[in-house]
Amino acid sequence: MAKLMKEFNAVSWRPTVAGRCYAAASGHYLATAAAQRVLEMGGNAIDAGVTAAMALAILYPDVVSFAGVAPTLIYLKGEDRVVSLPGLGYWPAAVDIERLRREGNGVVPEGILRTVVPAAPATQIEALRQWGTISFEQAATPAFELAREGFCVYPLLNHNIGFYAAKFSRYAENRDVFLPGGRIPDVGALFRQENLARTIYRMIEAERNCAGDRDAKLRATHDCFYRGPIAEDIAGFHAREGGFMTKVDLAGFEVRGEASISCGYKDYTVHSCDVWCQGIVLLEVLKILEGIDLHALSLNSPDYIHTVAAALNLAFADREAYVGDPRFVKVPVAGMLADDYAVRQRARLRMDRAFGEMPAPGNPAGAPQARFKPPVASGGKVPTPIDTIYACTADRFGNAYSATLSDTTFDSPMIPGMGLSVSTRGSQSRLDPEHPSFVAPGKRPRLTPSPALAFKNGEFYMAFGTPGGDMQTQAMLQVFLNVTEFGLQVQQAIESPRFGTFNFPNSFSPHDYRPARLCLENRISNATIGALRKLGYNIEKWNAAVTIAGGVCAIRRDAATGLLHAGADLRREASAAAW
Incomplete structure (x- = not known):
C-alpha cells in the first residue's frame, strides 16, 4: 500500500519572505515596493x-x-556601529x-x-x-x-x-x-x-x-x-x-546623528533611540525578564502573559516617573538598565497576583527623587491609537x-x-511641572514611536518596530521573544496572538488610565483568560487581529546562511519583500 503523505499545515497566514541580497518590510505594500525598487x-x-x-x-x-516625527536607527556595517537620528521636534x-x-x-x-x-x-x-x-x-x-x-x-x-x-x-x-x-x-x-x-x-x-x-x-x-x-x-x-x-x-532646527541606547539580553544586544522616546521601556523589560526561564512558562500561557505584563507594568511606571527629553531631564539610563536593578525589579513580581494599579516606580541608581502620584482612573475600553x-x-x-x-x-x-x-x-507632553514630559520652550515631548535594532553575538540580527502608541513596545517585545525564546519564524511571530497591559497613564492627551487593564486578542483561550482574571486583571477582550495590537514589521538575519527573513503584520496593510 502506498504511503500517504502527511498533511502539511501552514504556520502563518502569510509566508516569511527571505532573500540573499536585501529585504524590506513596511506598513504598506506600495512603500515596500518603492524600497524594493531602490534596492x-x-x-x-x-x-x-x-x-x-x-x-x-x-x-x-x-x-x-x-512634516511629522521620524525617529530612526541605522546600522552601518562598514563602521560596525548603530547611529540614532532624533527625528522629533521641540516646542516653539x-x-x-x-x-x-x-x-x-x-x-x-x-x-x-x-x-x-x-x-x-x-x-x-x-x-x-x-x-x-x-x-x-x-x-x-x-x-x-x-x-x-x-x-x-x-x-x-x-x-x-x-x-x-x-x-x-x-x-x-x-x-x-x-x-x-x-x-x-x-x-x-x-x-x-x-x-x-x-x-x-x-x-x-x-x-x-x-x-x-x-x-x-x-x-x-x-x-x-x-x-x-x-x-x-x-x-x-x-x-x-x-x-x-x-x-x-x-x-x-537640525537633526544630527547621536548614539543609541542599548541593553544586553542573553546573547543579544538590543538598541533603541535615546530617552526622548519610550524605547527604554523595551530595554528595561528585557533586563527584568532576562533572569526568568520564559520558554519553560510556555508561549501565551497564563504564567507567561502574567510575567510579561507585570514586568511591563514596572517599566511603564519608571517611564512615567523618569523619562523625558534628556536635554532637560536627568534620566537614570544606566541605572534603569543595570543588572542589579533588574534583579530588584524582578523581585517585585508576584506570580500569585497582578498589580491592581500602577506600581510605584523603582529606585535605579542616579534617579532623582521620584514623585509618585497615583493617576486618576478612567472608565471604558482602551482607546484605539x-x-x-x-x-x-x-x-x-x-x-x-x-x-x-x-x-x-x-x-x-x-x-x-x-x-x-x-x-x-x-x-x-504634560502640563504638570513635576512630570518629566512637562512642556517647555525648546523641549521635546516624550515620544511613543521607538524603532529597534537587535544584534546576536555582535552581528546584526533583527530590525523591528510597529505603530500603536503605548502598545508599541509591548508588541515589539512579544514578537522579539516569539523569535528568540520560542523559535518562531518572523511572520509566524508577528501573527501570533497578542496582549497588552494599560495599567499606566496613556501617553496621549488626556492621558487616560485603566488600573489592572489587560487586553487580549480572542485567539488566546478562555481558560487562559479566566486564569488571568483570577490573578486580579481587569480583562478586555479584543477581536482576533486588531489594529490596536500593533502592526509589526521585522527583518531577521540568519548568521548561518546570511539570508534575510522578513515579515509584515496582517493587522495593517503591511507587506514584506526580499531577494
Whole structure:
C-alpha cells in the first residue's frame, strides 16, 4: 500500500519572505515596493528606508504627516556601529503654558497649539546626506507620484476617515483632502493629495536648482523646508491662526546623528533611540525578564502573559516617573538598565497576583527623587491609537534601517495650499511641572514611536518596530521573544496572538488610565483568560487581529546562511519583500 503523505499545515497566514541580497518590510505594500525598487537599482538600506518612509507619509495620510516625527536607527556595517537620528521636534520658543492649560482644560488641547517643530523632513534629508547614495528627488519621487496621481483607498483608511470625519471637517484643508465632495472616500477609490505633491515638488526643485555638489544640494533641500518658502508658509499660517511657531523656531532646527541606547539580553544586544522616546521601556523589560526561564512558562500561557505584563507594568511606571527629553531631564539610563536593578525589579513580581494599579516606580541608581502620584482612573475600553507606521530595510552590504513615522492629521489644521499638518506631537507632553514630559520652550515631548535594532553575538540580527502608541513596545517585545525564546519564524511571530497591559497613564492627551487593564486578542483561550482574571486583571477582550495590537514589521538575519527573513503584520496593510 502506498504511503500517504502527511498533511502539511501552514504556520502563518502569510509566508516569511527571505532573500540573499536585501529585504524590506513596511506598513504598506506600495512603500515596500518603492524600497524594493531602490534596492534593485543598487541603492543601500538607507536610500531604500528613506524612500519607504516618505511614501508612507502619503499612504497613511491620517496617521503620518510628511512634516511629522521620524525617529530612526541605522546600522552601518562598514563602521560596525548603530547611529540614532532624533527625528522629533521641540516646542516653539513662544509656547504659552498657561494658554495651553486654559484652552485644554488642564491638558494639551487639540488644534494648532499642540504643534511642535516638524522633524521628519530634516531626518530623511540628513540620513540621505550622511549615509545614502541617491538624491532627494530619487528618494521622494514615489511619494510625489503617490500624492499627485493617487493610490487606492484601503479599508483601514476608509474606517479611520469615517471615524474622525467630524474632526477633519473642522478645518478647510483637512476637509478638502479627506472628505472630497463632502463624502468619506469609498474603499477602492483613488485618493489624491495634490497640494502635498506641490510641496514635495518645491523641495525637489530646490535640489535641482542648487549648483553645488550632492551635499550642497541636500542642504538646499533642507533649507527650502526650514529656512525658505515652506518655512515662511508654515510660520505665516501660525501667525494668522494664533499658533506659537515662528520662522526662528524652524530655522534653528537640525537633526544630527547621536548614539543609541542599548541593553544586553542573553546573547543579544538590543538598541533603541535615546530617552526622548519610550524605547527604554523595551530595554528595561528585557533586563527584568532576562533572569526568568520564559520558554519553560510556555508561549501565551497564563504564567507567561502574567510575567510579561507585570514586568511591563514596572517599566511603564519608571517611564512615567523618569523619562523625558534628556536635554532637560536627568534620566537614570544606566541605572534603569543595570543588572542589579533588574534583579530588584524582578523581585517585585508576584506570580500569585497582578498589580491592581500602577506600581510605584523603582529606585535605579542616579534617579532623582521620584514623585509618585497615583493617576486618576478612567472608565471604558482602551482607546484605539490610530497614529504611526513603521519601515525597515536591510541590504547586501550588511547595513540596516529601522524607522517609525507618525503624527495625526485629524487633530490640527492642515496648512492651506500645502496639504500637510505640522507635527502634532505636543499631544504627548504634560502640563504638570513635576512630570518629566512637562512642556517647555525648546523641549521635546516624550515620544511613543521607538524603532529597534537587535544584534546576536555582535552581528546584526533583527530590525523591528510597529505603530500603536503605548502598545508599541509591548508588541515589539512579544514578537522579539516569539523569535528568540520560542523559535518562531518572523511572520509566524508577528501573527501570533497578542496582549497588552494599560495599567499606566496613556501617553496621549488626556492621558487616560485603566488600573489592572489587560487586553487580549480572542485567539488566546478562555481558560487562559479566566486564569488571568483570577490573578486580579481587569480583562478586555479584543477581536482576533486588531489594529490596536500593533502592526509589526521585522527583518531577521540568519548568521548561518546570511539570508534575510522578513515579515509584515496582517493587522495593517503591511507587506514584506526580499531577494
